[in-house]
Amino acid sequence: MTIRDIETFFETWAPPWTAWERDVIGLQVGDHERRVRRVLVALDVTQEVVKEAIAKKADLIVSHHPLLFHPPSSITTGDELGRLLLTLAEKRMAVYSAHTNLDSVRGGVSFALAEALGLRGIEFLAPLKDTLVKIAVFVPSGHVDTIAGAMSKAGAGAIGKYDSCSFRTVGTGTFRGSEDSNPFLGQKGKLESVEETRVEMIAPRANISSILTAMKAVHPYEEVAYDVYPLQNTDPEHGMGAVGTLAKSATLRSFLKKIKATLRAEAVRYSGRLNRQVQRVAVCGGSGSDLLRDALATHADAFVTADVKYHAFHEAGDRLALIDPGHWETEHVILKPIAERLKRHARTTGEPLEVFTTNIRTNPTHFLS
Ligand SMILES: [Zn+2]
Known part of the structure; x- marks a missing residue:
């Protein structure tokens, strides 16, 4: 290798x-x-x-x-x-x-921390936004599978555990080629009307240019018609932090002891009453206190992260137990x-x-x- x-x-x-x-x-x-x-x-x-x-x-x-x-x-x-x-x-x-690319994926640092602490039903605490687009391309019959295949290979059409996801609608495309054109279908200078399929696929924003290049390389038209739409969907595969639940509710005292032992922490800084119950837990390996509001929004009983500042403990107040076992401890x-x-x-x-x-x-x- x-x-x-x-x-x-x-x-x-x-x-x-x-x-x-x-x-x-x-x-x-x-x-x-x-x-x-x-x-x-x-x-x-x-x-x-x-x-x-x-x-x-x-x-x-x-x-x-x-x-x-x-x-x-x-x-x-x-x-x-x-x-x-x-x-x-x-x-x-x-x-x-x-580094931070391993903080934003399933099975990355925060998921590993959540698993180490025994959380179940782990999901992203703050899924990434504005990372996805929809690409729609207009394709003449006989070329749809080749074009959708090339786009999939370049990274389009992946939704969770599925790939090659597309939606196809048949319609009518019209065009008239100029004197300088060399149309794949019909004649130049004549208004043509042909059956086309609109192929839609979701794609990561970062892959737009490689997907368009792959699509154009196999598209038979001289001028390819396509649209790229920004999406407001949250990204189910990428995000910051993680949240899950303990199999059984525990007191903050016993949860802190578990954290200390599991993460090999010399000491653990925390806020909150030691006898409060903890079951829903948000985590972020490394410096994650910027996600405090996301942890509060998911109604977590505790938020485990590192490099937490004094004022963040005040902001958490009684709403959740804020726990800082250390940067190395939450990432190793x-x-x-x-x-x-x-x-x-x-x-x-x-x-x-x-x-x-x-x-x-x-x-x-x-x-x-
Ligand atoms: Zn780090």
Whole structure:
């Protein structure tokens, strides 16, 4: 398996267009065509993680947090980042990062957190909006399946667990070609009237140009008539945070204990009465307190996220228990699901690939008690 195969695997699961626009994701260090046999999955790329990757003879480190978030002005042994990059280059070890694109997908960071905490019926807390369009194209008979097929292949017509979704209506198209035209049907200079099918497909906004290119490549008309409509539908496949319910209602005290143990937290900051009941729980791995209002709107009893500011605890008040076990603590739960998916992918392709997850606690912060 090459690094490019691994990039394609991640891009299919967590498309780059779902990432925060100023994020830095993808292959950070390495050669796309190099073969990969051993992968180490980590939240952060630190000296200890690189040491572990060397000991495990890994060809690639897959990290959640990008190593090169702020591009360096020099790469020397004079600073930590330079030393890391030089070691990676010397060992021919690659680094691939899936960051905010892995926050916005099913099975991503927040879903992994929700599953780790035992939530059921997990859904997105804030589905993405304005990410979908409808493409309608007018097609002469005999070409409908080819054109719909090409559009599907380029990413149109995917709805949840279904692909190749389209709606087709037969109607009449009219046109008159100019003297310079070369019409596929009829004669130039003559008003023509032909049976056409309007093929409609939903598509991610980010894929519009590749879908139109694929459609035009197989469309027989010299001038293709098509419409692209923005949709206000929420995106069922992409969103921020997650929400679900505990199998049994628990007191906040026992839920906090469970969080502390499951997420390997040294301490947990929280607001709310310890004897309040918790069953519906919203979560967002990493810095998610911007979703507090979404958590309140879904009537969650608790919201688990990280990097929560003092004023957010005040804003939550008695309405829900706001819980901050820490940034590393709410995100390291994604490492095993990444490794499992990579292993499954390798098995289906029949390629040899060993995948390890680091056990190193890369959280630089501690509590003194
Ligand atoms: Zn993070």
